[in-house]
Amino acid sequence: MTASAHTTETVITGIGVVAPTGLGVEAHWESVLAGKSGIGRINRFDPSPYPVKLAGQVSGFAAGERVPGRLIPQTDHWTHLGLAAAQAALDDAQVVPATLPEYEMAVVTASSSGGTEFGQHEMERLYQNGPSWVGAYQSIAWFYAATTGQVSIRHGMRGSCGVVCNEQAGGIDAVGQGRRLLRADARLVVSGGTDASLCPYGLVAQLATGLLSVAEHPDRAYLPFDVDATGYVPGEGGAIMIMETLDGARQRGIGAGYGSVLGYAAGFDPPEGSARPPVLRRTIERALADARCAPTDVDVVFADAAGQRSADLVEASAISSVFGAGAVPVTAPKTLTGRLYGGGASLDVATALLALRDQVVPATTGTTRLAPGIELDLVLGQPRSLPLRRALVLARGHGGFTAALVLGRAGFASDRQR
Structure with missing residues (x-):
């Protein structure tokens, strides 16, 4: 690593949050400080046949209000969340992508499950009706890099793009990769990640680890470091962030950001x-x-x-x-x-x-x-x-x-x- 790389300060200038604790940075933060939980009984499907019945779900999210209409049938709920969070982060950082060189904007997101809900529905059509019923978008909507691809296409970001598939650790690794890109030739990096695996297919895949809590009371289901810990509760959502060098942010009049x-x-x-x-x-x-x-x-x-x-x-x-x-x-x-x-x-x-x-x-x-x-x-x-x-x-x-x-x-x- 060169000496100049050591002095290149990476700052986070924008954040977009779509979480069980709220939509938007301040709504999320207010819930966190108040200890307001977003964990409850799964309502995206009937969890009765499954041992895990609780999850952290993003409430109040309507894709039609936050995602271009043509993209909704082409992409999974996980990507809807990512697109909405990316737009919120860009707005928060006061970034207008069209004013920046397209090859100097990069996108690196984290993904664990991919488009499980979309994939499940297409598999149901395959098994129940035959191959001709499977939509063409199945080939891309389930893919781990779908959110990265859709964010980069929507905002004209044609620099280095990628996806990190390291389960829970991926969100940090995406930030680490974003810093590397800023030390190379990127001016701005969209980083972070979202996930949404709350469908029967996704839940069964998670059950295979044996690490999920089967407790039925939200207040006692997820107790890290506690004598009564029995596992964790799954959830959906996440955060997308805008990463820049401090010099680049100052040139835009933003300063040190968050x-x-x-x-x-x-x-x-x-x-x-x-x-x-x-x-x-x-x-x-x-x-x-x-x-x-x-x-x-x-x-x-x-x-x-x-x-x-x-x-x-x-x-x-x-x-x-x-x-x-x-x-x-x-x-x-x-x-x-x-x-x-x-x-x-x-x-x-x-x-x-x-x-x-x-x-x-x-x-x-x-x-x-x-x-x-x-x-x-x-x-x-x-x-x-x-x-x-x-x-x-x-x-x-x-x-x-x-x-x-x-x-x-x-x-x-x-x-x-x-």
Whole structure:
């Protein structure tokens, strides 16, 4: 990496949120600070035949109000959410794509499930009526890169485009890739992710992991780090963000935006049963090194919070090993939304940036009694007002994906370099 790359500050200037906690940045943030949950009984289909009946669903979303009409029958609900979030992020950042060079705008999104609901309906037509009933758009609507493709086409973004398929970790990895592109030849990157796998086909695929909670009361279904943890609740939605260099944002008259991407690292856990330890601790240490900061420089950790006892213990041990037992506030606001897979870490990044903006750590709902071995200062009950300069966001995806991202308060990185 060149010396100039080290001094290229990446800032996030726009955020678009479509989440169970609300549509839009401020609606989401208001729900998070109030501890207002978006988890409830699944209503996108009848969940009665399935052991999992709860999920975090995006309510009040009407594709016809937020997505061009011609795209609605061509794309999945997951892409509808992504298109709406991307437009909201561009508006938030005051970006008019037509005024920027098309080959200097890039799109990198995270996806986990792809267009499962669209795909299920087309398979039903195939099995019930035959091949001639399957629509032509099946070939693209289910594909993991569909949201990236549709966003780039809609806004004329013809720079480097791609998709990261790392389950829950993908949202952080998409931001990491966005930073790489900005250090190369991109002027602006649309990054983040959404997911929407709440259909029978999608739910059954998730059940195969054995990690979902089958609890039927929303308040006790998703309890990360708790003695009564039984798994996690699935969800849909996520966040899309606009990434730029600080110089580029200043040239547009925007400034430091919501905050800076200071450090990033990714890893992959060894196979189950291996004698080698999980890589989360090392991933955190590498992200801190990339950010050129010490553990004592981090003011809050947004945890992955798997809600499964052994996975929670691994994460808690990694955090305690790096920062010290109970030495840094830890939170997991995803207990209000469920785990959103490709959209989950993206929403955590957006929430962490809002925490840095308003100098407050949101609380973790549901969890009341830490399980044995969990030595964390988990923020419970009410949000905690603190001086916040840097936040660490963690994410782990099913199969071993691990990622860590260090964020800085808006203007903080620039001030530090003066």
